[in-house]
Amino acid sequence: MSAFSFLDRDHTIAPPGYSRWLVPPAALAVHLCIGQAYALSVFNLPLSRLLGIKESLPGDWGLTTTVWIFNIAFVFLGLSAAVFGKWLERVGPRKAMFASACCFAGGFLISAIGIYLHQIWFLYLGYGVLGGIGLGLGYISPVSTLIKWFPDRPGMATGMAIMGFGGGAMIGSPLADNLMKFYATSTSVSVWETFLTMGIVYFVFMMFGVFTVRVPAPGWKPEGYVVPTTQTNSLITTANVTADEAIKTPQFYFLWIVLFMNVTAGIGILAQASPLIQETFLLKGITAPTADQTKNAAAAAAGFVGLLSFFNLIGRFFWSSLSDKIGRKPTYMIYLGLGCALYALIPSLANAGNLALFVGTFCLILTMYGGGFATIPAYLRDMFGTMQVGAIHGRLLTAWSAAAIAGPSIVTYLRDYQINSGIPKAQAYSTAIYVMAGLLVIGFISNLMIKPVDSKHHFKEETAPVAPPEPETARIQQGATA
Amino acid sequence: MENNQTDIKKTPTAAVAFAWLLVSVPLLWGVFQTLAKTVALFQYKN
Numbered sequence: 001m002s003a004f005s006f007l008d009r010d011h012t013i014a015p016p017g018y019s020r021w022l023v024p025p026a027a028l029a030v031h032l033c034i035g036q037a038y039a040l041s042v043f044n045l046p047l048s049r050l051l052g053i054k055e056s057l058p059g060d061w062g063l064t065t066t067v068w069i070f071n072i073a074f075v076f077l078g079l080s081a082a083v084f085g086k087w088l089e090r091v092g093p094r095k096a097m098f099a100s101a102c103c104f105a106g107g108f109l110i111s112a113i114g115i116y117l118h119q120i121w122f123l124y125l126g127y128g129v130l131g132g133i134g135l136g137l138g139y140i141s142p143v144s145t146l147i148k149w150f151p152d153r154p155g156m157a158t159g160m161a162i163m164g165f166g167g168g169a170m171i172g173s174p175l176a177d178n179l180m181k182f183y184a185t186s187t188s189v190s191v192w193e194t195f196l197t198m199g200i201v202y203f204v205f206m207m208f209g210v211f212t213v214r215v216p217a218p219g220w221k222p223e224g225y226v227v228p229t230t231q232t233n234s235l236i237t238t239a240n241v242t243a244d245e246a247i248k249t250p251q252f253y254f255l256w257i258v259l260f261m262n263v264t265a266g267i268g269i270l271a272q273a274s275p276l277i278q279e280t281f282l283l284k285g286i287t288a289p290t291a292d293q294t295k296n297a298a299a300a301a302a303g304f305v306g307l308l309s310f311f312n313l314i315g316r317f318f319w320s321s322l323s324d325k326i327g328r329k330p331t332y333m334i335y336l337g338l339g340c341a342l343y344a345l346i347p348s349l350a351n352a353g354n355l356a357l358f359v360g361t362f363c364l365i366l367t368m369y370g371g372g373f374a375t376i377p378a379y380l381r382d383m384f385g386t387m388q389v390g391a392i393h394g395r396l397l398t399a400w401s402a403a404a405i406a407g408p409s410i411v412t413y414l415r416d417y418q419i420n421s422g423i424p425k426a427q428a429y430s431t432a433i434y435v436m437a438g439l440l441v442i443g444f445i446s447n448l449m450i451k452p453v454d455s456k457h458h459f460k461e462e463t464a465p466v467a468p469p470e471p472e473t474a475r476i477q478q479g480a481t482a
Numbered sequence: 483m484e485n486n487q488t489d490i491k492k493t494p495t496a497a498v499a500f501a502w503l504l505v506s507v508p509l510l511w512g513v514f515q516t517l518a519k520t521v522a523l524f525q526y527k528n
Contacts, residue, residue, distance in 0.1 A: 303523030
């Protein structure tokens with residue numbers, strides 16, 4: 001028997017009486033850690049002063065060098081989620097979470113060595129490749145399990161976990177800031193020590209998730225829950241579709257487009273939120289700002305970014321929970337339809353000069369950006385069933401990777417183009433914002449096209465032996481608590 | 483004959499509460515740190 005047999009799916013089957021309410025904290029323990037990826041920019045400035053300490057020297061890394069750490073990590077997030085999804089369904093969430101913790105924390109440790117030696121390739125391979133694989137594995141690992149534990153509230157359950165990813169950035173940024181201050185000396189910006197510490201802390205915290213997570217026993221259902229044999233909502237299937245079969249359906253690609261458009265629009269704005277509010281509002285009409293004006297505007301813009309992150313977090317839980325009541329398709333109609341209308345209003349709000357209305361509109365938009373992430377696993381469950389929903393989700397996340405590159409690139413390119421064409425900075429984002437509204441229209445139409453999956457794609461046991469094997473020690477559980 | 487229901491050991495409520503506390507504390511700390519920064523936005527004057 002292997003020393004790591006405790007990670008096997010057989011050993012994670014919940015005993016009778018196990019509370020399903022332990023599973024969301026286990027999922028949150030992983031997502032709160034990996035969500036740190038969104039706070040990686042906190043290291044941009046310190047990484048550019050590793051040699052010069054107080055200011056960058058010629059041999060120091062520039063932003064164009066360090067930004068690739070983030071880009072590589074998000075590409076590998078999408079790739080690993082797509083590639084390892086079926087493996088995750090086979091081995092269960094505990095082994096996948098453990099692998100995620102090893103990769104994510106290992107990425108920090110390799111990066112710490114790279115920072116110490118001032119070798120950027122260690123960071124590309126460490127945080128970028130290895131950490132990115134940890135991100136992808138960690139992101140999808142609890143989703144399928146949560147859906148199986150909460151068949152009555154799948155949107156709320158996955159929303160809670162994915163909310164953790166949004167919260168991870170809120171923890172990661174001040175944590176890194178405080179650690180760098182703690183370790184700082186006159187001869188070091190203390191980034192490698194911070195990476196080392198964060199790697200260890202995140203590994204320990206993720207282990208709580210690893211040891212806590214359980215899968216429900218075959219046949220388990222919440223007390224009082226009746227498994228529907230037919231659905232009143234035709235978009236909620238009682239059948240199952242395998243991951244390999246799902247990518248042969250048009251529904252998968254319509255959902256890919258929906259996620260891509262929603263994320264591109266949101267991430268494009270989120271990535272440029274600080275310069276956007278400074279140029280369109282805070283420093284509007286000031287051609288040569290004083291040092292104090294620049295400092296105050298930067299602090300206010302940081303507050304704006306923080307507020308957007310908070311509403312992104314809230315939206316993940318709120319909208320995904322609401323989707324359990326009103327249905328997944330209507331929820332995405334709201335994200336994409338209302339989102340489009342709000343985007344189209346923004347240039348007028350900026351011209352009107354009402355800061356509260358401008359900020360409030362962006363906050364509402366960001367709730368729907370977060371909601372789009374959090375509701376998609378339940379939408380996939382509705383369309384393709386629970387059997388391989390984690391693997392299907394993993395493949396759909398390639399839309400996120402693509403959007404993470406497309407969104408900021410579109411906004412930055414159009415802004416620069418407008419400025420080079422002689423448009424004042426305060427109006428330079430208008431075209432980009434109208435383009436984002438247009439993308440949401442495409443997403444809206446794609447969502448409208450979604451119909452139930454043709455029964456020819458449904459899993460039939462006698463012809464497609466790809467279901468996860470039933471554990472030998474499986475016991476019928478009816479006693480687990482709701 | 484022994485009743486199987488009496489063998490079922492339910493997860494203690496304290497264990498569930500502890501698990502939620504463990505993840506809530508860092509999350510709330512992060513939310514607080516983030517919202518503290520937003521004060522600068524609402525007090526902004528150029």
